[in-house]
Amino acid sequence: MGVEWLLVCHGLVTALVIVSFLCGRWPIFEGTFIQRIHHFLTFGAxxxxxxxxxxxxxxxxTDAVLSLEYYCCDRxxxxxxxxxxxxxGVTYYFIVKSCFAYIPGYYLSGIHRYTSFLAVAVGILLFLLTSFSDPGTVSTENVSQYLSAYPYDNIIYAEKECTTCKIPKPARSKHCSICNRCVARFDHHCGWMNNCIGEKNTRYFMAFLLWHFLMCLYGTIAIGLVLAGRLKELKVIDILTVYYGIENSFMDLAPNVVQWLLGSYNTQILLMVFLAIVAMLLAGFFGYHAKLCLSNTTTNEVSMWITDLQVARLYGLAKKVKRSKGQC
Ligand SMILES: [Zn+2]
Ligand SMILES: [Zn+2]
Incomplete structure (x- = not known):
């Protein structure tokens, strides 16, 4: 029993660290311990x-660590x-190693051996496509096309030249300091892809997120069905019913079933929990980007507006302070 609880605690702590690290800056976690863990993981530690x-x-x-950081984060x-x-690779290897012996099983047909491979292959293909496609680099040859496609609105975007590339900066473009180039309709620089996400590869990026979400969901459900199949094939419910003398109701037997599963199939359960957490994170990330796409906005513009909003708030605060000082 002790080992199982250790495993559950380990899973929960891992989940907390992953969620805090990846989502700690989300507005819903503002002021919570998740935000504090995120701050510790990203700055404090x-x-x-x-x-x-x-x-x-x-x-x-210290200099060596700083230059390593510069190489890893800024280049x-x-x-x-x-x-x-x-x-x-490792996740799929463990899925094959721990689950393929039970496929075909009671609930899953043999085809899932091939469809799972196909799902991973398509995922990697989308990853390569996003990583190695041109995000929409602005150059001297195509700058005039981008200037007419993205005219200045003179509110947020006014006529400007990129000080590094020495070419006009079309509206909604940004100079990526990591890649050292201007990118049209710049969204963000994605470290995972080692590429900018811009006008030309946002669709691949979105497809990548959606596909990986569906893939993780498929994995979670498939492993769940493998375990359910094992319960059925080994007649675990019947055995436990006889053993504990409890009425054959799933709710009464659930703790014993979970304990049995954690003891006999802990690799599969850990894989399932891991895939479920990643699926939830990807769903959030995809949802956020889908919302931006539908409102024709980029991550870069949202962060610009947040900065503007903060400036406006500070400005409002300064006015209030001035007013109160005047009253004194
Ligand atoms: Zn530039
Ligand atoms: Zn970049």
Whole structure:
């Protein structure tokens, strides 16, 4: 029993860390402990680590860590692309190793051995397509086309030149400091793709998110059906009913069934929990981007507006302070 609870706690803590790290800045978590964990994971822990390195190994080591950080976060690099490949490869390997022995099973036909492979292959294809496609690089040759496609509104976007590329900056474009190029209808620089997401590859990016969400959902349901099939095939409910002498009602037997599953199929359960968490995160991320696409907005513009809003709020606050001082 102790091991099972340890496993459950491990799963919950992992889920909390993943959710805090990826979604801690979402407005719904503002002021909650999830936001604080996110802050610790993204700033606090790193700051303590730098101080620790400086105190123990000296400033040369701190510089080395900082230059490594510069390479990993501020320069194009395939680090996250490799991590994505490892995650998808290792997860699929464990699914094959732990579940394929039970496919075909009571609820799943043999075709799922092939459809699961096809799902992963399409996922990787969409990943490659988003990673290596042109996001809409603005160059001297195509800048006039982009200027006419995205005219200035003189409210948010006024006529401007990119100081680095030395070419006019079409409205809604942005210079990506990591890739060192101007990108039309810039959304964001995606570390996982090692590429900008812009005018030309947003559709692949959206397809990537939707496909991976569906894939994780498919995995969660399929593993669930494998386990349900094992329960049925091994007549676990019947055995437990006789063993515990409880009425054959699923609700009464549920704790015993869960305990039996955690003891006998913990790899499959961990995979299922992992896929379910990733599916939820992807659903949130896809939903957010779909909302932006439907309102013809980009992540970059939202962050610009948030900054404007903050400036406006501060301005309002300053006026209030002035007024109250005047009253005094
Ligand atoms: Zn530029
Ligand atoms: Zn970029």
């Amino acid at each position: 790193y700051d303590y680590f730098l101080r620790f390195v400086g105190a123990v190994f000296g400033s040369k080591c 194009p690099n395939p680090l996250l692309q490799i991590i994505y490949t490892v995650i998808i």
